Amino acid sequence: MEDKKQKNSFIGWCRRYISLLFVGLLALYVYVLFFNDNSYGHLRELHGEIKRLEREKKENRDTLNKYYELNRLLLSDKEELERVAREKYGMQRPGEDVYIIE
Structure with a gap:
């Protein structure tokens, strides 16, 4: 009861x-x-992806600035152009012996 x-x-x-x-x-x-479709979990995933893409964008911008600076140096400084050609591409003057040490 x-x-x-x-x-x-x-x-x-x-x-x-x-x-x-x-x-x-x-x-x-x-x-x-x-x-x-706009649930809390999905929004958190999208927010994480936005953060990752912003970091990637910053890294790409830094790399682009580095190459702009290198391009500016190569266009203005003949010695820098010769240094890069020798180091990266293994170029040499005629009759010159180059020894590569690794």
């Missing part, structure tokens, strides 16, 4: 304080938060 009374009081409390509208809104909130 006591158990039935507690059960009825609980059901009465639920009917009084938890409406169907509240349950529906809660279900909608859970759906949008976890199961939608």
